[in-house]
Amino acid sequence: MNSMNLLEKYGTVTAPAEITIQRKLPGPIERIWDYLTDSDLRRQWLASGIMPETPGGTFELVWRNDELTDGAEARPEGFPEEQRMTSDILLFDAPHRLAFTWPPRGEVAIELKAIGSDVLLTLVHKRISDRKNMTMVGAGWHMHLDILAAKASGRKPEPFWQGWLKLREEYERLIPE
Secondary structure: OOHHHHOOOOOEEEEOOEEEEEEEEEOOHHHHHHHHHOHHHHOOOOOEOOOOOOOOOEEEEEEOHHHOOOOOOOOOOOOOOOEEEEEEEEEEEOOOEEEEEEOOOEEEEEEEEEEOOEEEEEEEEEOOOOHHHHHHHHHHHHHHHHHHHHHHHOOOOOOHHHHHHHHHHHHHHHOOO
């Protein structure tokens, strides 16, 4: 069976406090790896920050979600213009697997698998603190990965905050109590 046929539109809860999201992206795998690890490319869909290639190395992610898509839109209340987070590299296996900490105790693992001319990206975010954060994290990763898919495909992405707010409501319904 082709793994690309099993893709779900939304992330799924795959264990307690864990969400898994997959996306089919246009290859080659090395190009998608660069979108994950190169600060300038990553800032186009997620956050900037020079990422070390050695496990144990520390790096800072800097989010500026207002800059991810065109057009002025209102940022939801309580969200700063810029957000920063310091993480540690847990695994750096180019161009297939990447894992890093998500403070205070979470972990994100991303795997890339070449399937023909496409790439299957599987993201697993573990040890999410509570259900409220699962809805926010699920909506966040979903929207960021949608922007990555659009940019990698040469399409214009949907406005970030508008999409995130809609997705947060959908994840609120999808994630079990």
